[in-house]
Amino acid sequence: PKDIPLTLGGIFPMSGSWAGGVACKPAVMMALEMVNNRPDILPRYHLNMQYNDSQCMPGLGTKVLYQLLYDKPTKIMVLSGCSSVSTFVAQAANMWNLIVLAYGASSPALSNRERFPMFFRTHPSATVHNPTRVKLFKHFKWNRIATIQETQELFTSTIEDLEKRVKEAGIDIAVRQSFLTDPTNAVRNLKRQDARVIVGVFYEDMARRVFCQAYKEKLYGKKYVWLIIGWYPDNWYRTRDDRHNCTVEQLEEALEGHLTTEAVILHQENTTTDVGMMPQEFTQRLNKELNTSDPSLITGYPEAPLAYDAVWALAFALNKTANKLAEKGMSLEQFNYSNKEIAQEIYSAMNSTKFLGISGNVAFSSQGDRIARTQIEQMINGTYHKLGYYDSLADNFTWFGTDRWIGGKPPLDHTHVIDHL
Numbered sequence: 001p002k003d004i005p006l007t008l009g010g011i012f013p014m015s016g017s018w019a020g021g022v023a024c025k026p027a028v029m030m031a032l033e034m035v036n037n038r039p040d041i042l043p044r045y046h047l048n049m050q051y052n053d054s055q056c057m058p059g060l061g062t063k064v065l066y067q068l069l070y071d072k073p074t075k076i077m078v079l080s081g082c083s084s085v086s087t088f089v090a091q092a093a094n095m096w097n098l099i100v101l102a103y104g105a106s107s108p109a110l111s112n113r114e115r116f117p118m119f120f121r122t123h124p125s126a127t128v129h130n131p132t133r134v135k136l137f138k139h140f141k142w143n144r145i146a147t148i149q150e151t152q153e154l155f156t157s158t159i160e161d162l163e164k165r166v167k168e169a170g171i172d173i174a175v176r177q178s179f180l181t182d183p184t185n186a187v188r189n190l191k192r193q194d195a196r197v198i199v200g201v202f203y204e205d206m207a208r209r210v211f212c213q214a215y216k217e218k219l220y221g222k223k224y225v226w227l228i229i230g231w232y233p234d235n236w237y238r239t240r241d242d243r244h245n246c247t248v249e250q251l252e253e254a255l256e257g258h259l260t261t262e263a264v265i266l267h268q269e270n271t272t273t274d275v276g277m278m279p280q281e282f283t284q285r286l287n288k289e290l291n292t293s294d295p296s297l298i299t300g301y302p303e304a305p306l307a308y309d310a311v312w313a314l315a316f317a318l319n320k321t322a323n324k325l326a327e328k329g330m331s332l333e334q335f336n337y338s339n340k341e342i343a344q345e346i347y348s349a350m351n352s353t354k355f356l357g358i359s360g361n362v363a364f365s366s367q368g369d370r371i372a373r374t375q376i377e378q379m380i381n382g383t384y385h386k387l388g389y390y391d392s393l394a395d396n397f398t399w400f401g402t403d404r405w406i407g408g409k410p411p412l413d414h415t416h417v418i419d420h421l
Ligand SMILES: CC1(C)CO[C@@H](CC(=O)O)CN1
Pocket: 018, 020, 081, 082, 083, 084, 104, 105, 106, 107, 231, 303
């Protein structure tokens, strides 16, 4: 019987810059219930969780971690959300030999085994877009690229990673612009420097200002292509926003034809998974839990599969560890904060994670990053259309050929003589 308790620590952002805990906590609870009902997984153990709210703030998140550490019983692993909190929690928890598993952290800075020796995340790093961007540059023979970014660490490290990858591919980032809150000059400079293929990385509120400025500078249409992030909420450009003075129609005109990349974090086929239910069933049950008419308006709803799969990842890893320890006459309940040996066993079990979850295949890179597929879309007549997928691990590029261009063909990456004819 599952009568030995194992307790997880849970840190959830219930408010703040990314309140993803609102949808991710229910997903975690659902997974715990499912795992605890599986006699074949951790047959002797019952998984419990003590948790608290970080408000997506690193200081409060750290305080929550210390409370979890000092409150009995001993925690065996910690689940975390926001990048800013995970950056603090993953460094501190390591001092107590705790693995940290993040379901909502996208910052590229977290891909660093020196700083975060026992960190894993089911949420892909923001750099997951970059191999796909390079694949698109090659597909369209674009060798001269421009970038524009909001000055946030998340976007700075994403562009740095992109620069590394384009250099390897013999592609040149000829124009780089950044802005803090007002993109006017940055967009104007893109126009002056004849940017044509433009990668833009910023949060959605800034995206509205960028494209209002792009409209005014006429930095759109048949000679240009923008590649931006695909995880903004649908109709993000229709949101009322007094920080720019463009109409929705003007934004739509500037946005026509742009491309987006985003990680696929919900398994596309409704097939059986290794995690107790099919994707559609998960969505139905989560919608019921969240009890709202439009769950897609709840922050963290897209990431809920990542939180659900995080619990299964740790359950499979703890199960593997329990079996390994039994061979040595040891057991999981012997884990404590000064026991490196058991922590090392859990770490290597996490490293070899591989299962089909609600969010698709779950596996981690050597730096603990989620390995994920990306999907490519294009805005055509105001709505997003799927253009293809890219799996960088297998270098598998699926292209539907459904891309449509204002000038009837893809734009060139720089001025050609024929432009003037
Ligand atoms: C795709 C997004 C919105 C990126 O930010 C993540 C939050 C974070 O990285 O702090 C959540 N998921």
